[in-house]
Amino acid sequence: MTQVASGRGRRRVPASLAAAVALGLGLTACSTAAPTTPTAAESSAPAVSETTSDPPTGTAAPGPTAPLPTVTADPLTPTKPTPSATTTKPTPTATATDPGTVAGACERTQPAYPVVSPGSKGPAVSALQCFLNDADFGPVAVDGVYGAQTREALRRVEATFEGPAPKPGRVDAGVWVLIISRSMGSETLKQGAKGPEVETLQRALRAAGGTITVDGTFGPETKKVVQRFQDANRIGEDGVVGDETLFLLKSGATIG
Structure with missing residues (x-):
């Protein structure tokens, strides 16, 4: 029992009540004590919020990064360049495989097919160069000059002879007939036939010494010249250009 002084004298207070009062006074003293100053480490640490606030309206909350979709664009359509007003077309370069573009078109039909040799010039040489290309002995540029290329x-023509060329490089009547005829096929030609093959036959017969019009039509005149050629070479005079007559032409036979 604890004695408590009062205005009239001392009063006895139970010990339990006194202890409770003392405890309450101690708690009050603790709550009114000055706050403890945080350490440097505590003051530098960022404050951690115990609650998570909602993101602002209109902003999606961050989530796992999704792969970007692959977009395949349509191929660009190439545009055709607009030609410049000053652009000029390049001048085509003539080649030996295109003889008609060099020194004018080939004039294969000649009034006569004279003897030519290295150094010769003129229309007959141009025709010879055309015939060499026709018969696959080229390529030769058609320039009307019998030079190294011709x-x-x-030489390739002479390599087809059974023996050496009598006069190497010289183109006489027999060589003319041989070169002109080499571009012909194996088709039999007779009266009534028409076309390029007949024109080639008529040129070969003219080079062989016959008098004939080159018009691409196998008429009575052509038949007579064929018979004359057959007679000169001692074969049947039927006026039909078959295997035997073609062989003689491609071998360089002449009328004489």
């Missing part, structure tokens, strides 16, 4: 093509 001579090389003639």
Whole structure:
């Protein structure tokens, strides 16, 4: 029992009540004590919020990063460039495989097919160069000049002879007939036939010494010249250009 002084004298207070009062006084003293100053480490640490606030309206909350979709664009359509007003077309370069573009078109039909040799010039040489290309002895540029390229093509012609060329490089009547006829096929030609093959036959017969019009039509005149050619070479005079007559033409036979 604890004695408590009062205005009239001392009063006895139970010990339990006194202890409770003392405890309450101690708690009050603790709550009114000055706050403890945080350490440097505590003051530098960022404050951690115990609650998570909602993101602002209109902003999606961050989530796992999704792969970007692959978009395949349509191929671009190439645009055709607009030609410049000053652009000029390049001048085509003539080649030996296109003889008609060099020194004018090939004029294969000649009034006569004279003897030519290295150094010769003129229309007959141009025709010879055309015939060499026709018969695959080229390529030869058609320039009307019997130069080194034409001579090389003639060597290929001479290589087809059974023996050495009597006069190497010289193109006489027999060589003319041989070169002109080599571009012909194996088709039999007779009266009534028409076309390029007949024109080639007529040129070969003219080079062989016959008098004939080159018009691409196998008429009575052509038949007579064929018979004359057959007679000169001692074969049947039927006026039909068959295997035997074609062989003689491609071998360089002449009328005489």
